[in-house]
Amino acid sequence: MATQTRRYHHGDLRAALLTRAEETLRERGPAALSLRELARDLGVSHAAPSRHFKDKQALLDALALTGFGRLAASMAASRESAGETFAERLATMSRAYVDFATANAELLDLMYSIKHDPQASEALVTASQQWAEQLVELIGAGQRRGEVREGPLERVGLPIFATLHGYASLAVSGMLPADAVEHGLADVIAHMLRGCAPDQAAAPSYPDAMTAADAHPPHNVRAPGPTAHDATAPAPPRVTAAGPAPHDITAPDFTPHAVATVLGSAVGDALGAPFEFGPGGAFSARFPRAGHGSEMCGGGGWDPGEATDDTQMAVLVGESLLECGGLELPDIFRRFQRWAAARPKDIGLQTEDVLTNGEPWDRAAALHFQVNQRAAGNGALMRAATSAVHFAGRGRDATMDAGRRIAALTHGDRAAWEGTAIFHEVVRVALAGGDPLTALPDTLAAVHPDHRARYATVLAPDWHPDQATEFNGAVWPCLGSAVWALRTTDSYEEALRAAVDIGGDTDTVAAVTGGLAGAVYGPDAIPRRWTEPLHVPLPGFGDRVLGAAELAGLARRLAA
The missing domain is CATH 1.10.4080.10 (ADP-ribosylation/Crystallin J1)
Incomplete structure (x- = not known):
């Protein structure tokens, strides 16, 4: 008697279903998702996906949960790779958020639509808060170091999230030219930093900003008449070298x-x-x-002999x-x-x-x-x-x-x-x-x-x-x-x-x-x-x- 052959055995069917579901989401949107279609794509029986997801909504929930996990991991990695200051970490995390959004536009839209569903699971709500908690923690650390204005963490953080998510939405919608996304993000980050700065200083100033960026900035070369910072900021330390400065200008030529x-x-x-x-x-x-030829030739938009x-x-x-x-x-x-x-x-x-x-x-x-x-x-x-x-x-x-x-x-x-x-x-x-x-x-x-x-x-x-x-x-x-x-x-x-x-x-x-x-x-x-x-x-x-x-x-x- 002939034995019946199993159509396909998948080592990690749940992961494969999520991967294929995300591909379908990206290519055709959430309406095209179907457990039956996914089973056919993966070569398993129509009933196999139900062992992992009881229905389409469960699949969508799992997709959103996975997405929030990846977003949180990306934000955490970016924060750890940045410098120690609030400005450096906020800039790096902001880029990580916009990068995730532009690379996963359909998934991000699904994540937030499901998050706000009254029937969203407790696990999904918790996952959705992970990266926001990282942002709140960053703000708190900045406040303790005097880099961020005082105020409830959630109130300081809300404009940051609204700005980032809004900018990411503009970027993925095609309303921003692709070549302008990075340049525009730099401006957005600059505005966020000004909004977070302590009341007495909207942003690190010159020469104070040098001190923030480097422990040993150049000392002040004073011009006639004081500037605003000359009157208040101590002269930064001088960079010195052993021995006298050679070669005083005395040559007649x-x-x-x-x-x-x-x-x-x-x-x-x-x-x-x-x-x-x-x-x-x-x-x-x-x-x-x-010595031969017209080397001052011009070209590339420049006239012959034109300086740039x-x-x-x-x-x-x-x-x-x-x-x-x-x-x-x-x-x-x-x-x-x-x-x-x-x-x-x-x-x-x-x-x-x-x-x-x-x-x-x-x-x-x-x-x-x-x-x-x-x-x-x-x-x-x-x-x-x-x-x-x-x-x-x-x-x-x-x-x-x-x-x-x-x-x-x-x-x-x-x-x-x-x-x-x-x-x-x-x-x-x-x-x-x-x-x-x-x-x-x-x-x-x-x-x-x-x-x-x-x-x-x-x-x-x-x-x-x-x-x-x-x-x-x-x-x-x-x-x-x-x-x-x-x-x-x-x-x-x-x-x-x-x-x-x-x-x-x-x-x-x-x-x-x-x-x-x-x-x-x-x-x-x-x-x-x-x-x-x-x-x-x-x-x-x-x-x-x-x-x-x-x-x-x-x-x-x-x-x-």
């Missing part, structure tokens, strides 16, 4: 080389702009022989230093904002966010960094030629600290401050007639210890740009590439050709290289065929366009 620093940086910017984000070797492939945001922002810094009689940080920030509002051809994403997020000058970058935890781009380093010239005569500590504070206007990550400070000091050494390459060990000694090793790696004599572990749009490989180009060549022109040939962020790598090489080799080393077409538009400041002569005049005044 300081001013010509200062001119070459500013002009050389602008030339590098304009030379590299058409090759930005291109492959290595593109410049030499097009212009294989030095690198030089435009450097000019704004320099003009502020002159017109204010020193370092007036709010004035620099206002000029940056005016420029950004005029929609320049190019502006870094992070810089644009800081300048347009509506926060005051002393909070904007710090808040951006708290929310995004990424602010180590080369956008502060690229504009440092004018400030490096201006502060070169004041010694190592003053010039490095000025570099840090100007960088911190738009970049909340100390890595950006230290890279700008190193550039300031290397330029100072070169303008004093010293060798900036042999001075690097002394310069590194003045770098914050948390970042010293990173910069020591990229500034080492045997380092090559091919060894970079990050794109050269980051501050340390950008500076390392510029120093490499200076170290491995024998003239301004050779250094610039080497810099552009690296590829990647060519305008900024070449701008930094050009500033260093100009300080070393002087104005006569910069080819006239490169300076003649050079021009620097200033969006937001009328129809002003600076040529090489105007840049040279600006540099002379800064060096005086």
Whole structure:
């Protein structure tokens, strides 16, 4: 007698049913769910699913219960991977919530619809509260540390949940463009942080925000006249280094080389702009022989000889230093904002966010960094030629600290401050007639210890740009590439050709290289065929366009 063969034996039918049910939910919605259909999909008998779910509602309840468990686990993991501050953890948890919602839109909708059903099980209600309890716990910890305003935990937390869930709903509904979801979330997090902040401080401020982000911020370089924070905040601690600051500015040719620093940086910017984000070797492939061809070729939206945001922002810094009689940080920030509002051809994403997020000058970058935890781009380093010239005569500590504070206007990550400070000091050494390459060990000694090793790696004599572990749009490989180009060549022109040939962020790598090489080799080393077409538009400041002569005049005044 023939024996009857069982159709299918499933090792974990319950899990398989839930997995397939979630797939169906995502593909066709809850109305398409059927225990009979699931059984057919899995190759089991029609009665098999009833051993685990008595009806469709039980299946939906189990799906929702599973979803809440995964959401809570995701939120907990994100919280543990974040830093210690309330801002860092809230930002990370917010991203985890929106990521879960966008990846599981149909499931999230089911979860909340079942949660509010009067017949929802006690287990489901308990599971639905797990991630909310994590949020309440986070708020309580923030209140105990003085990071969150006082008030009942549930009242402080309700606007956070409403904001997050509302934003997630907009994102999954398609009402927000896909490329705007991340940028918009950063703004949402910033608004939540302001709403949670203690009454006396809507957000960490500058320089107080530096102290929150880093235990050893730069000391205050005071401008004429007090700012609001000068009067109340103690000066942050000074970064010191063993031994006296070498190379005081006494060389008689300081001013010509200062001119070459500013002009050389602008030339590098304009030379590299058409090759930005291109492959290595593109410049030499097009212009294989030095001195032949129109290397100031334009392209990529740039006219021949047109300088980019690198030089435009450097000019704004320099003009502020002159017109204010020193370092007036709010004035620099206002000029940056005016420029950004005029929609320049190019502006870094992070810089644009800081300048347009509506926060005051002393909070904007710090808040951006708290929310995004990424602010180590080369956008502060690229504009440092004018400030490096201006502060070169004041010694190592003053010039490095000025570099840090100007960088911190738009970049909340100390890595950006230290890279700008190193550039300031290397330029100072070169303008004093010293060798900036042999001075690097002394310069590194003045770098914050948390970042010293990173910069020591990229500034080492045997380092090559091919060894970079990050794109050269980051501050340390950008500076390392510029120093490499200076170290491995024998003239301004050779250094610039080497810099552009690296590829990647060519305008900024070449701008930094050009500033260093100009300080070393002087104005006569910069080819006239490169300076003649050079021009620097200033969006937001009328129809002003600076040529090489105007840049040279600006540099002379800064060096005086």
